[in-house]
Amino acid sequence: MQIRPIHASDADFATWYEVYLAARVADNPTGPQWLEPELKVIYQGTEYRSVQLWLAEDDGRAVGAAVLVLPQRDNLTMAEPEVFVRPEDARRGIGSALLATVDEASKAAGRSSQLLYIEAPLGTDRTAGMAFAERHGFTRRIGEIMRxxxxxxxxxxxxxxxxxxxxxxxxxxxxxxxxxxxxxxxxxxxxxxxxxxxxxxxxxxxxxxxxxxxxxxxxxxxxxxxxxxxxxxxxxxxxxxxxxxxxxxxxxxxxxxxxxxxxxxxxxxxxxxxxxxxxxxxxxxxxxxxxxxxxxxxxxxxxxxxxxxxxxxxxxxxxxxxxxxxxxxx
Ligand SMILES: CC(C)(COP(=O)(O)OP(=O)(O)OC[C@H]1O[C@@H](n2cnc3c(N)ncnc32)[C@H](O)[C@@H]1OP(=O)(O)O)[C@@H](O)C(=O)NCCC(=O)NCCS
Missing domain, CATH: 3.40.630.30 (Gcn5-related N-acetyltransferase (GNAT))
Structure with a gap:
C-alpha cells in the first residue's frame, strides 16, 4: 500500500472523492453530502485555511483518502484531519496508516491538537469512525443533533x-x-x-x-x-x-x-x-x-x-x- 499527496486541482481528485463518498455513505447513508465540484473548491483552500490531501493505493487501486485542514489566521496550534477508507478495505490498517501520515504533516506545521467530527444517522449510536478515533486517543468533546x-x-x-x-x-x-x-x-x-x-x-x-x-x-x-x-x-x-x-x-x-x-x-x-x-x-x-x-x-x-x-x-x-x-x- 502506498500513500501519496494529491491536490484538489489534480485529475486524481475524482478518485479521492469516490473513496470519500463510499466511506461516508457506508457510515451515514441518509446524511447530506457535498457534491464533487463543491468539495473540489473547498479543498483548494484559502489564505485563511490551507488544505492537504492524500490518496492511499493498493496495487494502483484507490483504497483510502485523507485530508488535513490547517487554520492560518487563528487556531495556529490546531489541525483538522479526516480519514476515509473504502468499506470493503476496512480493518486492514489503512485508516491508521493515513492518520500517521496526517500526524507527521500536522506536527511539521507546528500543530499540537487535532479536531475531527463523526456523523451518524438516527438509531446508530456507534460508528466505525468513533471506534477508530477512540482507538487513536481522541476523546469526545461535544455532541450535536442533526435536523x-x-x-x-x-x-x-x-x-x-x-x-x-x-x-x-x-x-x-x-x-x-x-x-x-x-x-x-x-x-x-x-x-x-x-x-x-x-x-x-x-x-x-x-x-x-x-x-x-x-x-x-x-x-x-x-x-x-x-x-x-x-x-x-x-x-x-x-x-x-x-x-x-x-x-x-x-x-x-x-x-x-x-x-x-x-x-x-x-x-x-x-x-x-x-x-x-x-x-x-x-x-x-x-x-x-x-x-x-x-x-x-x-x-x-x-x-x-x-x-x-x-x-x-x-x-x-x-x-x-x-x-x-x-x-x-x-
Ligand atoms: C474510520 C475508518 C477511517 C477506519 O479505517 P480502517 O482502515 O478500517 O481503520 P484501521 O484498520 O486502521 O483500524 C484501526 C483500529 O480502529 C478500530 N476500528 C476501526 N474500525 C472499527 C470498527 N468498525 N469497529 C470497531 N473498531 C474499529 C480498531 O481498534 C482498529 O484496530 P483493529 O482492526 O486491530 O481492531 C473507516 O471506517 C471510515 O472511512 N469511516 C468513515 C469516515 C470516518 O468516520 N472517519 C474517521 C473520522 S475522520
Missing part, C-alpha cells in the same frame, strides 16, 4: 410564529440579501461571524475564537460563487444601526436536493427579543420565494443548545441524526 426540514414547508405556521414574536422585537428591522453582503453591512456581518466560534456551545472543544473581517467575508463569498452555491442571509439591524443577529442558508445553484442552514447568531446584548425566530422565518421565506423546489435544509445544533432547538422545531425541523466532535493532543 432536517423538508417540503411541504408550512409557511402559514411560520407566519403565525413570526406574528407572535414581532411585538418582542420592536425597533429592530430585518434586512435580507443573497450572495453578496451590502457594503454597509459587511463589517458588522464579519463581527458576528467571528462570534459564532465563541458563542455557539463548544462543550469540551479547546479552540480559539476565529478572526473575521470584511476581507474574509468577501473571500467566503467568492468561494461560494466558485462552488456554484447561493447563500440567503437575513440580518437584524438594531435601532442604533449595529447588527443584532444574522442567519444563513446555502443551496447549490445546480440542484434543489440539499440546503445547509449555516450560522445563526444573535449578539448577547440583543437576546430575548425573539430575533432568532424572526431571522430564520424571514430567511426561509426568501429562500422559498427564489427556490420553491428545495428538497431539504439541514442543520446541526449542540445538544445543550435548547433555545435554538426550540426555534428549529417551531420551523418544522425534525431529528435526522447526530454528530460529535473528537479532539486529541499530538
Amino acid at each position: 432536517v426540514q423538508r417540503p411541504p414547508f408550512d409557511l402559514d405556521a411560520v407566519a403565525a410564529a413570526e406574528e407572535a414574536a414581532r411585538p418582542h422585537a420592536e425597533g429592530y428591522r430585518i434586512v435580507t440579501w443573497r450572495d453578496h453582503a451590502p457594503d454597509e453591512f459587511v463589517d458588522e456581518y464579519a463581527r458576528l461571524e467571528g462570534r459564532m466560534s465563541t458563542d455557539e456551545p463548544q462543550g469540551g472543544i479547546e479552540s480559539e475564537p476565529e478572526v473575521w473581517d470584511a476581507a474574509r467575508i468577501r473571500t467566503a463569498e467568492r468561494r461560494s460563487d466558485l462552488m456554484r452555491r447561493s447563500t440567503w442571509v437575513a440580518a437584524a439591524i438594531a435601532p442604533d444601526g449595529s447588527m443584532a443577529g444574522v442567519t444563513e442558508i446555502t443551496v447549490s445553484r445546480d440542484s434543489d436536493a440539499i440546503g445547509f442552514q449555516d450560522a445563526t447568531i444573535v449578539d448577547p446584548g440583543h437576546r430575548g427579543h425573539r430575533l432568532g425566530l424572526l431571522l430564520k422565518a424571514a430567511n426561509l421565506r426568501e429562500l422559498l420565494a427564489d427556490r420553491p423546489g428545495v428538497q431539504s435544509v439541514w442543520t446541526w445544533n449542540a445538544d445543550v443548545n435548547t433555545h435554538m432547538i426550540a426555534i428549529n422545531e417551531t420551523l418544522g425541523y425534525e431529528i435526522a441524526g447526530w454528530s460529535a466532535a473528537y479532539q486529541r493532543t499530538i
